[in-house]
Amino acid sequence: MTDQWVSFSxxxxxxxxxxxxxxxxxxxxxxxxxxxxxxxxxxxxxxxxTTVSFLDSAGVRLLDALVGDLLMHGTxxxxxxxxxxxxxxxxxxxxxxEDVLTTDLERAAAELK
Amino acid sequence: xSDSGGPDVTQELRLPWDDDPDDLYEHAPCGYLTTLPDGxxxxxxxxxxxxxxxxxxxxxxxRRFRDLLGSGGQIYHxxxxxxxxxxxxEVHEMAFEVVCADNTTLPxxxxxxxxxxxxxxxxxxxTTVFNATERRSYENELLHARRRAEESxxxxxxxxxxxxxxxxxxxxxxxxxxxVRAPEPAFGAASSSIYLVDVERDLIVxxxxxxxxxxxxxxxxxxxxxxxxxxxxxxxxxVVGSVAEAREHFPDLVDNMRKSGRNTVVLLPxxxxxxxxxxxxxxxxxxxxxxxxERKLGDNELRVVRxxxxxxxxxxxxxxxxxxxxxxxxxxxxxxxxxxxxxELHRLLPRARRLVDRVVxxxxxxxxxxxxxxxxxHEESGGPAPDLGLLEPAEQRAIRASVPVFPAAGDPLxxxxxxxxxxxxxxxxxxxxxxxxxxxAAAERAFLIDLADRAGMALENARxxxxxxETARTLQRSLLAADLPSGDSRFAVExxxxxxxxxxxxxxxxxxxxxxxxxxxxxxxxDVVGRGIDAATTMGQLRSAIRALxxxxxxxxxxxxxxxxxxxxxxxxxxxxxxxxxxxxVTGELVYACAGHLPPLFQAPVGIPEFLLQARSAPLGSRAxxxxxTEQRQPLPAGSRLLLYTDGxxxxxxxxxxxxxxxxxxxxxxxxxxxxxxxxxxxxxxLVGRDHADDVCLLCLSLGSEERxxxxxxxxxxxxxxxxxxxxxxxxxxxxxxxxxxAVLLACSEAVANAIEHGYRDDPFGxxxxxxTVTADAVEVRVTDRGTWRGAVTDVxxxxxxxxxxxxxxxxxxxxxxxxxxxxxxxxxxx
Numbered sequence: 013m014t015d016q017w018v019s020f021s022x023x024x025x026x027x028x029x030x031x032x033x034x035x036x037x038x039x040x041x042x043x044x045x046x047x048x049x050x051x052x053x054x055x056x057x058x059x060x061x062t063t064v065s066f067l068d069s070a071g072v073r074l075l076d077a078l079v080g081d082l083l084m085h086g087t088x089x090x091x092x093x094x095x096x097x098x099x100x101x102x103x104x105x106x107x108x109x110e111d112v113l114t115t116d117l118e119r120a121a122a123e124l125k
Numbered sequence: 126x127s128d129s130g131g132p133d134v135t136q137e138l139r140l141p142w143d144d145d146p147d148d149l150y151e152h153a154p155c156g157y158l159t160t161l162p163d164g165x166x167x168x169x170x171x172x173x174x175x176x177x178x179x180x181x182x183x184x185x186x187x188r189r190f191r192d193l194l195g196s197g198g199q200i201y202h203x204x205x206x207x208x209x210x211x212x213x214x215e216v217h218e219m220a221f222e223v224v225c226a227d228n229t230t231l232p233x234x235x236x237x238x239x240x241x242x243x244x245x246x247x248x249x250x251x252t253t254v255f256n257a258t259e260r261r262s263y264e265n266e267l268l269h270a271r272r273r274a275e276e277s278x279x280x281x282x283x284x285x286x287x288x289x290x291x292x293x294x295x296x297x298x299x300x301x302x303x304x305v306r307a308p309e310p311a312f313g314a315a316s317s318s319i320y321l322v323d324v325e326r327d328l329i330v331x332x333x334x335x336x337x338x339x340x341x342x343x344x345x346x347x348x349x350x351x352x353x354x355x356x357x358x359x360x361x362x363x364v365v366g367s368v369a370e371a372r373e374h375f376p377d378l379v380d381n382m383r384k385s386g387r388n389t390v391v392l393l394p395x396x397x398x399x400x401x402x403x404x405x406x407x408x409x410x411x412x413x414x415x416x417x418x419e420r421k422l423g424d425n426e427l428r429v430v431r432x433x434x435x436x437x438x439x440x441x442x443x444x445x446x447x448x449x450x451x452x453x454x455x456x457x458x459x460x461x462x463x464x465x466x467x468x469e470l471h472r473l474l475p476r477a478r479r480l481v482d483r484v485v486x487x488x489x490x491x492x493x494x495x496x497x498x499x500x501x502x503h504e505e506s507g508g509p510a511p512d513l514g515l516l517e518p519a520e521q522r523a524i525r526a527s528v529p530v531f532p533a534a535g536d537p538l539x540x541x542x543x544x545x546x547x548x549x550x551x552x553x554x555x556x557x558x559x560x561x562x563x564x565x566a567a568a569e570r571a572f573l574i575d576l577a578d579r580a581g582m583a584l585e586n587a588r589x590x591x592x593x594x595e596t597a598r599t600l601q602r603s604l605l606a607a608d609l610p611s612g613d614s615r616f617a618v619e620x621x622x623x624x625x626x627x628x629x630x631x632x633x634x635x636x637x638x639x640x641x642x643x644x645x646x647x648x649x650x651x652d653v654v655g656r657g658i659d660a661a662t663t664m665g666q667l668r669s670a671i672r673a674l675x676x677x678x679x680x681x682x683x684x685x686x687x688x689x690x691x692x693x694x695x696x697x698x699x700x701x702x703x704x705x706x707x708x709x710x711v712t713g714e715l716v717y718a719c720a721g722h723l724p725p726l727f728q729a730p731v732g733i734p735e736f737l738l739q740a741r742s743a744p745l746g747s748r749a750x751x752x753x754x755t756e757q758r759q760p761l762p763a764g765s766r767l768l769l770y771t772d773g774x775x776x777x778x779x780x781x782x783x784x785x786x787x788x789x790x791x792x793x794x795x796x797x798x799x800x801x802x803x804x805x806x807x808x809x810x811x812l813v814g815r816d817h818a819d820d821v822c823l824l825c826l827s828l829g830s831e832e833r834x835x836x837x838x839x840x841x842x843x844x845x846x847x848x849x850x851x852x853x854x855x856x857x858x859x860x861x862x863x864x865x866x867x868a869v870l871l872a873c874s875e876a877v878a879n880a881i882e883h884g885y886r887d888d889p890f891g892x893x894x895x896x897x898t899v900t901a902d903a904v905e906v907r908v909t910d911r912g913t914w915r916g917a918v919t920d921v922x923x924x925x926x927x928x929x930x931x932x933x934x935x936x937x938x939x940x941x942x943x944x945x946x947x948x949x950x951x952x953x954x955x956x
Contacts, residue, residue, distance in 0.1 A: 036842075069929050105871075106928055
């Protein structure tokens with residue numbers, strides 16, 4: 013069960029994946045599977061990490077694979093991570109692609125227009 | 126003279142003397158005229174000539190009868206007399222005024238007969254003329270009398286209406302309005318004005334007039350030589366018949382009479398008594414009315430005028446009494462209300478403000494309250510303020526002599542200054558400027574003195590309340606401020622006391638923390654029944670009792686039993702509630718008990734907070750409750766927090782109590798990572814806000830702030846979160862900044878993940894040791910496994926983990942002497 017960390021909804025015409033809580037080695041794999049099962053190909057995907065309180069390298073690995081996979085299938089995507097916080101710190105420390113990071117949902121949606 | 130058609134009866138009655146028919150004709154007691162059908166006089170007797178002064182030659186053949194009439198008579202002759210005569214051949218008792226030779230008129234009654242010839246043609250008119258002078262004047266008299274009666278009736282009717290109006294007029298002003306309207310319809314006056322006597326101020330004041338352009342409108346002293354004042358003084362009606370008379374008696378009237386074209390002025394005093402009882406009558410006002418043209422007033426009219434004066438006087442008297450009664454009632458109500466509303470506020474400053482707000486605008490348009498108590502109070506309302514240069518000496522005078530200062534009429538100060546006294550002491554002054562009609566009167570003075578008495582007492586009570594409250598606060602503060610243990614790194618205590626909202630006395634809430642021995646900490650929060658100094662004192666006693674009774678091997682249950690015995694001797698402490706706990710700082714074990722107190726809230730390093738609901742019993746010394754004191758043990762892992770609090774934190778009128786518990790638990794959990802300093806104040810702020818009606822007392826104990834944290838965990842990725850949680854609590858307890866904390870947590874997490882994924886890749890039962898230490902300037906974490914190390918470069922993913930460790934820490938060392946130890950160090954400041 014990954015419901016406590018991940019939920020799905022829509023934001024405008026984009027699919028919205030909201031992650032919350034601590035994402036680490038223990039749950040990253042399962043969360044990744046849940047997301048891949050739910051997302052459709054094509055269109056737009058927003059992944060909201062603003063309420064993620066911890067993100068480790070396993071979490072980064074998950075996001076890295078996920079974003080790479082989506083882009084390869086022509087799905088445009090953005091990660092919403094807020095200005096500060098644990099997720100932002102981890103992504104920055106491992107030099108995650110800045111071009112897919114945004115600070116809030118509205119802006120992310122606008123960038124995908 | 127045989128004109129008569131009838132038989133000559135006189136022939137049968139021969140008189141004893143010989144009466145000459147010619148003489149009878151000439152000197153008959155009536156005038157005779159014979160005229161032609163066109164009216165030309167052909168024959169006239171002597172009697173007519175004598176009455177009218179004409180000569181026979183002037184009339185006969187020269188004049189027609191109608192020529193002898195005035196113009197009105199001539200018209201009447203043509204329209205009535207002549208047609209009637211032609212139709213009926215005779216007319217009777219027609220009234221004509223005959224114009225005499227000297228142009229005077231003679232009232233007459235005329236009878237005429239028309240005689241006709243054989244062919245019925247008119248031949249002559251025979252007319253008798255009776256002198257009606259006497260009869261006419263009688264008629265006139267009748268007419269006059271009727272007119273007089275009618276006038277009198279009209280006057281009476283007007284007066285009746287006025288009297289009815291007067292009876293219905295409840296106030297002096299309305300009576301005056303009704304009276305001033307009377308003279309015009311009743312007597313045909315051109316205008317009238319009314320003046321009222323103000324005995325208190327010794328003045329006569331003009332209040333109303335139907336024509337304000339006439340007359341002098343200045344107030345006048347009652348001793349003034351002016352006509353109105355003189356008449357008021359004498360209390361008797363005075364008629365000034367002409368300007369000349371005015372010049373002689375009341376020269377002040379002359380100008381106005383000339384200017385407004387008045388020739389007669391009636392000055393009517395409005396008196397309380399009847400006309401015959403002079404003694405004891407009081408003049409309440411003067412009604413002045415005037416006529417254009419000299420107007421004589423008949424006896425009848427004067428009687429009615431006097432009657433009007435009495436009626437109006439009585440109505441004024443009644444209205445005055447009524448006014449007085451109503452004002453007294455208003456004043457009494459005002460005083461009662463003032464006392465009541467002041468009592469609603471206990472504290473000095475709000476009470477002072479309310480007094481000023483009561484006074485303005487209800488009875489004054491400006492008020493200033495100056496008190497020397499409570500650090501000096503200055504409350505002002507309304508305006509404009511009077512001259513301070515005048516006010517200050519008046520205030521000094523009022524304070525020195527302790528008597529009110531009432532300004533005389535015309536005093537530029539224009540306001541009353543009341544000293545406020547209580548228990549023989551002058552607290553300050555209340556100065557007010559009242560509306561003009563409200564100042565000076567004796568009744569008003571009594572009212573103001575009453576007001577000052579009540580205000581003084583109310584303010585003194587507020588001052589005493591304030592004093593007691595301050596004493597209680599000081600006492601409470603000094604008791605709560607007693608030294609709490611600090612400087613022991615194994616725990617930290619944070620407390621918060623928040624007094625109840627402004628207008629309430631101090632409560633009996635308290636907290637305490639002390640060391641029973643070097644490794645045993647006691648904490649307590651309690652609540653004494655009641656408020657004020659008594660509650661504060663009792664709280665102090667109970668607090669000391671707990672400190673005295675606690676000891677090695679006593680424990681919470683026995684301590685509560687001892688307190689039950691204590692309250693048997695200190696009755697004010699009965700029914701106090703206490704939450705008491707002891708913590709073994711070596712084993713991390715908590716023992717607690719609650720005597721009627723709300724359950725402590727426990728927050729473990731992981732998971733949601735829980736209320737400790739065991740070991741509950743009745744309040745101290747309870748007679749009906751369960752006094753079997755028990756205690757409960759509970760482990761307190763490092764990083765735990767324990768919150769003790771009083772009911773003021775939970776209970777709010779707008780929120781059910783279970784909701785209060787829920788909110789407290791949620792907010793406490795939300796602040797799990799927040800630094801301890803300020804935590805209790807923030808909770809009180811959030812849960813209670815400003816509108817708190819009760820004191821609030823909180824004590825938060827934080828455990829596990831040891832220098833060093835040591836944990837061992839299995840090679841199970843599911844345990845990493847638990848480790849992070851404990852580590853986070855430990856870092857928070859040491860006040861590590863969020864950025865540094867997140868970085869250490871990330872690095873440590875990665876190091877443990879490394880150990881699981883590499884060191885123990887083939888050993889699911891391997892153990893990992895984590896040791897954290899904190900110094901003044903850095904945090905150091907060691908993660909040790911005893912597995913095999915193969916070098917991270919073979920795995921891209923793990924390579925990222927190592928990269929993260931290096932990026933987030935200042936120094937990273939790998940020691941592979943026995944398994945692998947990762948030593949990570951980060952400065953507490955920014956990277």
